[in-house]
Amino acid sequence: MNTNTNTTPTTIAVLGAGRVGTTLARGLAAAGHPVTLGVRDPATTQERWADTPDSPHTPVTVTDVPTAIRAAAVVVNATPGDTSLERLTVLRAELAGRILLDVSNATTRTADGMPGGLAYADGSLGERLQLALPETRVVKGLNTMLFSVMAAPAALDVPPTAFLSGDHADAKAVVRDVLRGLGWQDEWIVDLGPIATASGTESMALIVPSLLGAIGFAPFALSLAR
Ligand SMILES: NC(=O)c1ccc[n+]([C@@H]2O[C@H](COP(=O)([O-])OP(=O)(O)OC[C@H]3O[C@@H](n4cnc5c(N)ncnc54)[C@H](OP(=O)(O)O)[C@@H]3O)[C@@H](O)[C@H]2O)c1
Numbered sequence: 001m002n003t004n005t006n007t008t009p010t011t012i013a014v015l016g017a018g019r020v021g022t023t024l025a026r027g028l029a030a031a032g033h034p035v036t037l038g039v040r041d042p043a044t045t046q047e048r049w050a051d052t053p054d055s056p057h058t059p060v061t062v063t064d065v066p067t068a069i070r071a072a073a074v075v076v077n078a079t080p081g082d083t084s085l086e087r088l089t090v091l092r093a094e095l096a097g098r099i100l101l102d103v104s105n106a107t108t109r110t111a112d113g114m115p116g117g118l119a120y121a122d123g124s125l126g127e128r129l130q131l132a133l134p135e136t137r138v139v140k141g142l143n144t145m146l147f148s149v150m151a152a153p154a155a156l157d158v159p160p161t162a163f164l165s166g167d168h169a170d171a172k173a174v175v176r177d178v179l180r181g182l183g184w185q186d187e188w189i190v191d192l193g194p195i196a197t198a199s200g201t202e203s204m205a206l207i208v209p210s211l212l213g214a215i216g217f218a219p220f221a222l223s224l225a226r
Helices: 019-030 042-051 065-070 081-089 125-132 169-181 195-215
Strands: 012-015 035-039 060-064 074-077 099-102 107-109 115-118 137-140 162-166 189-193
Touching (some): 012 019, 019 035, 019 060, 019 074, 035 042, 035 065, 060 065, 074 169, 081 107, 081 125, 099 125, 099 169, 115 195, 125 162, 162 195, 169 189, 189 195
Parallel strands (some): 012 035, 012 074, 099 137, 162 189
16 A cells, blocks of 8 residues: 555546556555546446455545546546547546546557557557547656556666656646655656657557566566666
């Protein structure tokens, strides 16, 4: 459990109850944020969530996606990146006024489900989301590491880097504060600039299959050495 409470409590919706979504929902709740998990089938997810041994310590509300978004100031997209644009565009009204932290990678899939190519090779999902959701402040981040590192960055031997891309400085400041609560030190967070810079970090997803082949399934993150 993350005991760092040096963060401002923020209402957060995490969309998607997969590996990333559950890891972040638990980590963010442990950091003291009111967290709502927005999923396709709340009843089934609620049962799964209740089955986990540590659920009494992680008060997370499970509900449908639009309700979760409406309850939040910050929304984390932890759903498949190749279909996120369509899924989130229809939620434009719900997402208006919110910060969208998009941790997804939009890749095509190989037969074994691994990233094979970029879905938006001429840009990025981050840029497309910002264009489709003009009343939402989109921040791209945490997409260059294995899910476990997102909520436990200090567990690696070498400090990881969290790259942020976004057009809105105030939104990136809020995300930075949220990351601090997950254990990210300020010097591990690198603001790359506008949302257009997300094309760089999103393309790094292509390294994942060969990296896991080389090192095995172990926690890793890209890290900026300087
Ligand atoms: N795994 C990693 O280490 C990692 C690292 C960096 C970035 N990412 C990115 O983070 C995102 C989530 O990754 P993940 O590993 O958590 O994926 P995952 O385990 O497959 O979970 C994705 C979740 O998204 C939800 N979802 C909503 N609409 C969906 C749809 N149409 N099809 C399938 N699932 C849908 C599902 O939750 P509900 O059914 O409960 O709604 C599902 O559990 C992806 O974009 C991935 O590229 C992953």
